[in-house]
Amino acid sequence: MKVAVFRKAHFNAAHRLYRKDWSFEKNDEIFGLCNNPNWHGHNYEIEVKVIGEVDKETGYLIDLKILNEIINKEVLNRFDHKNLNLDTEEFKDLNPTGENIVVVIYNLIRAKLDAKYELVVRLWETERNYFQFPA
Amino acid sequence: MKVAVFRKAHFNAAHRLYRKDWSFEKNDEIFGLCNNPNWHGHNYEIEVKVIGEVDKETGYLIDLKILNEIINKEVLNRFDHKNLNLDTEEFKDLNPTGENIVVVIYNLIRAKLDAKYELVVRLWETERNYFQFPA
Amino acid sequence: MKVAVFRKAHFNAAHRLYRKDWSFEKNDEIFGLCNNPNWHGHNYEIEVKVIGEVDKETGYLIDLKILNEIINKEVLNRFDHKNLNLDTEEFKDLNPTGENIVVVIYNLIRAKLDAKYELVVRLWETERNYFQFPA
Amino acid sequence: MKVAVFRKAHFNAAHRLYRKDWSFEKNDEIFGLCNNPNWHGHNYEIEVKVIGEVDKETGYLIDLKILNEIINKEVLNRFDHKNLNLDTEEFKDLNPTGENIVVVIYNLIRAKLDAKYELVVRLWETERNYFQFPA
Amino acid sequence: MKVAVFRKAHFNAAHRLYRKDWSFEKNDEIFGLCNNPNWHGHNYEIEVKVIGEVDKETGYLIDLKILNEIINKEVLNRFDHKNLNLDTEEFKDLNPTGENIVVVIYNLIRAKLDAKYELVVRLWETERNYFQFPA
Amino acid sequence: MKVAVFRKAHFNAAHRLYRKDWSFEKNDEIFGLCNNPNWHGHNYEIEVKVIGEVDKETGYLIDLKILNEIINKEVLNRFDHKNLNLDTEEFKDLNPTGENIVVVIYNLIRAKLDAKYELVVRLWETERNYFQFPA
Numbered sequence: 001m002k003v004a005v006f007r008k009a010h011f012n013a014a015h016r017l018y019r020k021d022w023s024f025e026k027n028d029e030i031f032g033l034c035n036n037p038n039w040h041g042h043n044y045e046i047e048v049k050v051i052g053e054v055d056k057e058t059g060y061l062i063d064l065k066i067l068n069e070i071i072n073k074e075v076l077n078r079f080d081h082k083n084l085n086l087d088t089e090e091f092k093d094l095n096p097t098g099e100n101i102v103v104v105i106y107n108l109i110r111a112k113l114d115a116k117y118e119l120v121v122r123l124w125e126t127e128r129n130y131f132q133f134p135a
Numbered sequence: 136m137k138v139a140v141f142r143k144a145h146f147n148a149a150h151r152l153y154r155k156d157w158s159f160e161k162n163d164e165i166f167g168l169c170n171n172p173n174w175h176g177h178n179y180e181i182e183v184k185v186i187g188e189v190d191k192e193t194g195y196l197i198d199l200k201i202l203n204e205i206i207n208k209e210v211l212n213r214f215d216h217k218n219l220n221l222d223t224e225e226f227k228d229l230n231p232t233g234e235n236i237v238v239v240i241y242n243l244i245r246a247k248l249d250a251k252y253e254l255v256v257r258l259w260e261t262e263r264n265y266f267q268f269p270a
Numbered sequence: 271m272k273v274a275v276f277r278k279a280h281f282n283a284a285h286r287l288y289r290k291d292w293s294f295e296k297n298d299e300i301f302g303l304c305n306n307p308n309w310h311g312h313n314y315e316i317e318v319k320v321i322g323e324v325d326k327e328t329g330y331l332i333d334l335k336i337l338n339e340i341i342n343k344e345v346l347n348r349f350d351h352k353n354l355n356l357d358t359e360e361f362k363d364l365n366p367t368g369e370n371i372v373v374v375i376y377n378l379i380r381a382k383l384d385a386k387y388e389l390v391v392r393l394w395e396t397e398r399n400y401f402q403f404p405a
Numbered sequence: 406m407k408v409a410v411f412r413k414a415h416f417n418a419a420h421r422l423y424r425k426d427w428s429f430e431k432n433d434e435i436f437g438l439c440n441n442p443n444w445h446g447h448n449y450e451i452e453v454k455v456i457g458e459v460d461k462e463t464g465y466l467i468d469l470k471i472l473n474e475i476i477n478k479e480v481l482n483r484f485d486h487k488n489l490n491l492d493t494e495e496f497k498d499l500n501p502t503g504e505n506i507v508v509v510i511y512n513l514i515r516a517k518l519d520a521k522y523e524l525v526v527r528l529w530e531t532e533r534n535y536f537q538f539p540a
Numbered sequence: 541m542k543v544a545v546f547r548k549a550h551f552n553a554a555h556r557l558y559r560k561d562w563s564f565e566k567n568d569e570i571f572g573l574c575n576n577p578n579w580h581g582h583n584y585e586i587e588v589k590v591i592g593e594v595d596k597e598t599g600y601l602i603d604l605k606i607l608n609e610i611i612n613k614e615v616l617n618r619f620d621h622k623n624l625n626l627d628t629e630e631f632k633d634l635n636p637t638g639e640n641i642v643v644v645i646y647n648l649i650r651a652k653l654d655a656k657y658e659l660v661v662r663l664w665e666t667e668r669n670y671f672q673f674p675a
Numbered sequence: 676m677k678v679a680v681f682r683k684a685h686f687n688a689a690h691r692l693y694r695k696d697w698s699f700e701k702n703d704e705i706f707g708l709c710n711n712p713n714w715h716g717h718n719y720e721i722e723v724k725v726i727g728e729v730d731k732e733t734g735y736l737i738d739l740k741i742l743n744e745i746i747n748k749e750v751l752n753r754f755d756h757k758n759l760n761l762d763t764e765e766f767k768d769l770n771p772t773g774e775n776i777v778v779v780i781y782n783l784i785r786a787k788l789d790a791k792y793e794l795v796v797r798l799w800e801t802e803r804n805y806f807q808f809p810a
Contacts, residue, residue, distance in 0.1 A: 003639050004675035008668040012531065014419040014444040014488075019192070030193055032200075038488035039419040041446005043531055051675040058570060059557070059637035064669065065572075083419075083443035097194035099138050118675075126417065126448055128143040129199065135139035135186040135253075147396065149284040149309040149353075154597070165598055167605075173353035174284040176311005178396055218284075218308035232599035234543045261282065261313055263548040264604065270544035270591040270658075273774050274810035278803040289462070300463055302470075321810040327694070328705055329772035334804065335707075367464035369408050388810075398413040399469065405409035405456040405523075424732070435733060437740075502734035504678045533683040534739065540679035540726040540793075552801065554689040554714040554758075578758035581689040581716005583801055623689075623713035666687065666718055 002118075004051045005061045009071050011080035014041040015096040039083060042125050046075065046105060051118035062117065074108040098123055098131040106133045137253075139186045140196045144206050146215035149176040150231040174218060177260050181210065181240060186253035197252065209243040233258055233266040241268045272388075274321045275331045279341050281350035284311040285366040309353060312395050316345065316375060321388035332387065344378040368393055368401040376403045407523075409456045410466045414476050416485035419446040420501040444488060447530050451480065451510060456523035467522065479513040503528055503536040511538045542658075544591045545601045549611050551620035554581040555636040579623060582665050586615065586645060591658035602657065614648040638663055638671040646673045677793075679726045680736045684746050686755035689716040690771040714758060717800050721750065721780060726793035737792065749783040773798055773806040781808045 017034035018027040027035040034040070048071060054061050082088060084096040090104045102123040110119055124130040152169035153162040162170045169175070183206060189196050217223060219231040225239045237258040245254055259265040287304035288297040297305040304310070318341060324331050352358060354366040360374045372393040380389055394400040422439035423432040432440045439445070453476060459466050487493060489501040495509045507528040515524055529535040557574035558567040567575045574580070588611060594601050622628060624636040630644045642663040650659055664670040692709035693702040702710040709715070723746060729736050757763060759771040765779045777798040785794055799805040 001673065002675040003643065004672040005639065006670045006672070010531070012445050012447055014446040017194075030198075033486035036486050036488065036492070038491040039444050039446065040417050040486040040488065041419040041444065042417055043448040049672075054637075054639045054643070057559070059635035059640045061639050063570075081438035081441050081445040083441065083445065086443040087441070095194035097189075099140065099189045099196050100194045103138065103189070126415070130141045132139040132141070132184075133136065135137040145396070147310050147312055149311040152599070165603075168351035171351050171353065171357070173356040174309050174311065175282050175351040175353065176284040176309065177282055178313040216303035216306050216310040218306065218310065221308040222306070230599035232594075234545065234594045234601050235599045238543065238594070261280070265546045267544040267546070267589075268541065270542040271808065272810040273778065274807040275774065276805040276807070287464070300468075319807075324772075324774045324778070329692070329770035329775045331774050333705075365464035367459075369410065369459045369466050370464045373408065373459070400411045402409040402411070402454075403406065405407040422734070435738075500734035502729075504680065504729045504736050505734045508678065508729070535681045537679040537681070537724075538676065540677040550801070552715050552717055554716040573756035576756050576758065576762070578761040579689040579714050579716065580687050580756040580758065581714065582687055583718040621708035621711050621715040623711065623715065626713040627711070666685070 002051050003054050003061050004049050005064070005067070007048045007050075007064060007067055007071065008045065009048070009068075009076060010043060010045045011076050012041065012043050013079050013082050013084050014039040015084040015091070016040070017095055017097060019095060020093075039085075044079070044101070045124040046071075047122040047124075048109060049120040049122070050113070051120070052116055062114075070109055070112045074112055075105055078108070098125045098129065099133075102131040102133045137186050138189050138196050139184050140199070140202070142183045142185075142199060142202055142206065143180065144183070144203075144211060145178060145180045146211050147176065147178050148214050148217050148219050149174040150219040150226070151175070152230055152232060154230060155228075174220075179214070179236070180259035181206075182257040182259075183244060184255040184257070185248070186255070187251055197249075205244055205247045209247055210240055213243070233260045233264065234268075237266040237268045272321050273324050273331050274319050275334070275337070277318045277320075277334060277337055277341065278315065279318070279338075279346060280313060280315045281346050282311065282313050283349050283352050283354050284309040285354040285361070286310070287365055287367060289365060290363075309355075314349070314371070315394035316341075317392040317394075318379060319390040319392070320383070321390070322386055332384075337383075340379055340382045344382055345375055348378070368395045368399065369403075372401040372403045407456050408459050408466050409454050410469070410472070412453045412455075412469060412472055412476065413450065414453070414473075414481060415448060415450045416481050417446065417448050418484050418487050418489050419444040420489040420496070421445070422500055422502060424500060425498075444490075449484070449506070450529040451476075452527040452529075453514060454525040454527070455518070456525070457521055467519075475514055475517045479517055480510055483513070503530045503534065504538075507536040507538045542591050543594050543601050544589050545604070545607070547588045547590075547604060547607055547611065548585065549588070549608075549616060550583060550585045551616050552581065552583050553619050553622050553624050554579040555624040555631070556580070557635055557637060559635060560633075579625075584619070584641070585664035586611075587662040587664075588649060589660040589662070590653070591660070592656055602654075610649055610652045614652055615645055618648070638665045638669065639673075642671040642673045677726050678729050678736050679724050680739070680742070682723045682725075682739060682742055682746065683720065684723070684743075684751060685718060685720045686751050687716065687718050688754050688757050688759050689714040690759040690766070691715070692770055692772060694770060695768075714760075719754070719776070720799040721746075722797040722799075723784060724795040724797070725788070726795070727791055737789075742788075745784055745787045749787055750780055753783070773800045773804065774808075777806040777808045 016039050017031040052061050084091045106121045122132045151174050152166040219226045241256045257267045286309050287301040354361045376391040392402045421444050422436040457466050489496045511526040527537045556579050557571040592601050624631045646661040662672045691714050692706040727736050759766045781796045797807045
């Protein structure tokens with residue numbers, strides 16, 4: 001049976017929920033306050049769950065230094081203190097909803113994580129609204 | 136692969152754990168302090184997890200306004216500031232244990248939630264005791 | 271200069287906010303949902319702050335075993351899994367608002383705590399509503 | 406002796422720390438990542454502490470409905486889902502540091518709160534950085 | 541469909557991450573600060589998830605008194621206020637990493653828990669690092 | 676009126692509560708489980724509160740970079756992943772109770788903090804036991 005290791009991290013960012021190809025009225029109807037053209041922001045909290053076999057010799061599933069480096073390089077350096085819509089490649093043409101952000105973060109970490117591990121990412125937008133991929 | 140959206144909410148209620156068809160002594164033996172005939176209460180916290188496909192156009196799995204309306208109407212309006220045993224249809228003849236409450240809340244939300252979504256409900260009775268359905 | 275020691279504890283109870291000498295309508299106007307005649311309840315969390323000089327020999331301000339005994343005997347045994355209005359002497363004729371509960375708990379602990387210590391009590395009724403005495 | 410009542414609330418906003426009369430380089434030196442010209446954001450959490458005498462008749466220090474109305478109208482409606490620098494009068498020419506925000510919120514609530522109460526406001530910018538006024 | 545019941549508990553312990561058959565230098569390279577020969581320690585938090593059918597008569601999945609007795613006897617009495625490496629049989633020759641501790645706790649509880657229940661254990665070493673078995 | 680800025684940080688350490696000049700029996704009587712000769716440990720959480728005037732130009736009370744450097748250098752580098760009794764000068768002959776640790780941390784930060792600021796330190800040993808200096 002496999003063990004899971006969890007690591008939490010956080011970043012602060014601004015965003016706006018809208019589609020460029022929709023009118024302001026339609027964006028307002030669907031996205032409400034989140035469609036503020038001057039942006040709003042969040043303290044995003046992420047939980048990275050890595051699943052695999054424990055190394056018998058070290059007792060580690062993964063060296064947390066390695067996992068932290070991936071999280072810092074792929075997620076925090078890219079998104080912390082940024083405007084997700086304006087400052088990132090990932091959300092230039094993708095609406096930065098919690099659902100889309102958690103999938104983007106999953107893909108960024110997945111690309112750097114040894115294929116022997118399974119991965120699940122959870123993202124808190126607020127204490128009461130959060131997202132997970134895969135479900 | 137599917138994404139999950141989580142939404143938390145809370146309500147405050149009184150309850151008593153007991154069976155009407157048992158003696159006070161038998162209820163006392165099984166339910167202890169929770170069998171106080173004058174009731175006791177909790178701050179119940181619920182987490183509603185909705186699983187499904189993300190809408191490509193909006194980037195939403197479900198409009199949280201709709202999910203909140205279901206939670207408010209089906210759960211909070213029904214149970215908040217109520218005596219679960221005396222004030223509700225659901226627990227008139229069903230012992231309001233955490234296990235039974237979480238299944239009742241699942242069924243109430245399930246009946247109003249689009250069938251394309253999967254649903255999981257978690258209920259905190261205290262910070263250290265909580266319940267989930269399905270497991 | 272003095273040091274403070276904090277100890278947290280919790281209890282679950284039912285209560286109703288109302289005055290027996292008021293009509294239901296007047297109670298309803300002032301206390302709203304909290305005036306449910308069938309009661310509602312809370313997970314009450316308390317924080318007991320004791321201020322004084324540190325004993326040079328032990329490095330303790332107060333032996334936490336002693337403080338815990340006072341909290342257990344004076345507060346938890348009295349209020350846990352109780353109906354504050356029906357099951358306690360303290361709230362038989364006193365409306366169990368957060369303000370009144372925190373003062374009652376302060377007085378119960380104060381009566382048992384060595385006079386050389388100062389005391390402050392904080393009471394959480396929910397995560398977002400709480401009370402302190404003295405202010 | 407007086408009692409204190411606490412009420413928590415939260416809002417999400419974007420901001421940038423900088424002075425318009427400084428060069429980008431000087432702002433960068435002093436405010437670092439917080440000087441991102443495209444903004445970043447936070448989940449701001451506020452705690453409003455109101456100090457006063459308990460009304461003997463109701464057992465309330467202040468009707469929380471009244472306090473909530475003040476917080477909603479003066480703070481949340483003004484700042485929630487806003488860009489503090491662009492969308493508000495208060496920070497048009499005032500750098501929206503935690504220190505300045507907490508004083509502004511204090512003044513907004515103070516202006517609407519009955520003069521018989523004392524007031525203390527605490528503001529969390531992140532879980533690890535927060536601010537209080539008066540100290 | 542099955543319900544899950546969760547129960548949290550905590551213990552405080554000292555430990556050192558190292559292999560006796562490795563040089564200090566090799567242990568230092570792999571385990572860094574956690575290899576301090578004079579030990580360091582943690583507030584370990586555990587979550588025990590028990591999955592099964594709800595008893596129709598009581599509305600309980602498991603009597604929490606029984607679950608608490610197992611947790612207290614098998615986990616807290618064994619590990620609380622202990623040096624995991626020196627004071628326990630379990631970690632005399634097993635490196636007390638989070639991964640190994642969570643599997644050991646799972647096995648200790650599994651041996652005492654009725655076979656009709658499924659079991660999942662989660663262990664927090666810090667708020668940001670935690671472990672689960674099975675994954 | 677003055678503003679307060681709070682900054683939280685944490686470290687993990689082992690310790691033992693005892694006096695070298697007392698018998699094991701006397702230490703056991705006073706310090707109980709905390710007198711384990713093989714040590715136990717905690718996740719210590721600290722909150723540093725700095726009080727002063729806000730700089731009109733920057734809107735800062737203190738540059739958090741400077742405060743973080745003091746906390747890292749004076750507290751975390753000294754105590755993180757250490758045995759407080761064996762690895763530190765401060766507790767070589769001082770019993771590392773929460774009361775003594777919080778005063779030691781206060782003095783270490785006080786010595787490096789500009790005299791124009793007031794300082795208050797809070798230390799959590801567990802979620803339910805914590806300490807503050809000055810009170």
